[in-house]
Amino acid sequence: MWAPDIYEGSPTPVTAFLSIAPKISISANMSRVSIVASYGGTLQQIFFFCSIASMILGALAAMAQTKVKRPLAHSSIGHVGYIRTGFSCGTIEGIQSLLIGIFIYASMTIDAFAIVPALRQTRVKYIADLGALAKTNPISAMTFSITMFSYAGIPPLAGFCSKFYLFFAALGCGAYFLAPVGVVTSVISRWAAGRLP
Numbered sequence: 001m002w003a004p005d006i007y008e009g010s011p012t013p014v015t016a017f018l019s020i021a022p023k024i025s026i027s028a029n030m031s032r033v034s035i036v037a038s039y040g041g042t043l044q045q046i047f048f049f050c051s052i053a054s055m056i057l058g059a060l061a062a063m064a065q066t067k068v069k070r071p072l073a074h075s076s077i078g079h080v081g082y083i084r085t086g087f088s089c090g091t092i093e094g095i096q097s098l099l100i101g102i103f104i105y106a107s108m109t110i111d112a113f114a115i116v117p118a119l120r121q122t123r124v125k126y127i128a129d130l131g132a133l134a135k136t137n138p139i140s141a142m143t144f145s146i147t148m149f150s151y152a153g154i155p156p157l158a159g160f161c162s163k164f165y166l167f168f169a170a171l172g173c174g175a176y177f178l179a180p181v182g183v184v185t186s187v188i189s190r191w192a193a194g195r196l197p
Contacts, residue, residue: 004065007073012120015069016113019076020106023083027102030087031095047088052181054081059188066126068119072112075151078189079105085166085182089173097165104150104162111147115140152190 007015058078062071083105086098118140124130134141150159163186170179 003077004061004070004073007069007076008067012113012117015116016109019072019109019113023076023080024102024106027083027087027098031098044088044090047084048175048178051081051084051088051178054078054084055182055185056081059185062189063191066128068124068127068130069116071127072109072116075189076109078185081185082163082166082182085170085175085178088178089169089175091169091173093172094169097162097169100165101162104158108147108150108159111143112151115144115147119144153186154190 006018010018055078058074058076058081061077062074065071065074079101083098083101086094086096086101088094089097118137119130119133124133130141130144133144146157150157153160153163163182167179167182170182
C-alpha cells in the first residue's frame with residue numbers, strides 16, 4: 001500500500017529504479033530456487049493465491065487514482081502478479097514466460113518513466129491534464145499512449161505478448177483458474193491504464 005505514495009513523492013529516476021530492480025532481483029532469485037529445487041503443491045497454491053491477489057489489487061486500486069504516477073504504481077503491483085504467474089507454474093515454460101515478462105515490463109517501465117519528467121516540465125500532474133499534451137508535445141503524447149497501451153496489454157504491443165506467454169504457461173501447468181483471473185484483471189487494468197493516453 002506504500003507504493004503509490006513512494007512513486008508520487010520520489011524523484012522519477014528513483015521511482016523507476018524502485019519499480020524495476022526489486023522485481024528483477026526477486027524473479028531471478030526465485031527462478032534460481034525453482035530450478036535447483038522443486039516445491040510441492042501447497043507452496044504452488046500459495047504462489048497462485050499471491051499472484052491472483054496482486055493482480056486484483058493492482059487492477060482495482062488503479063481505477064480510483066487521479067494523478068499520473070499513482071496508476072503506474074498500481075500497475076506495478078498488478079504486474080508483479082502477472083510475472084509471478086510464470087514463476088508459480090514451476091515449469092520451464094513458466095520460467096521462460098517469466099523472463100520474457102520481466103524484460104518487456106522493464107522496457108515499458110523505462111519508457112514510461114522517461115516520459116514522466118517531460119510531463120512534469122509541462123505542468124502535467126493529474127490525469128485530466130493529459131488532454132492538452134497532444135497539442136503541446138505530440139511526440140511525447142504518442143509515445144506515452146503507446147507505452148500505456150502496452151502496459152494494458154493491447155494487441156499487438158509487447159505487453160500483450162508478455163501476458164499471452166504468461167497466461168499460456170499458466171494453462172500449460174494446469175492453473176485453469178489463474179489464467180482467466182489474469183485475463184479479467186488485464187481487462188480491468190486496460191480501463192485504468194487506458195485513461196492515461
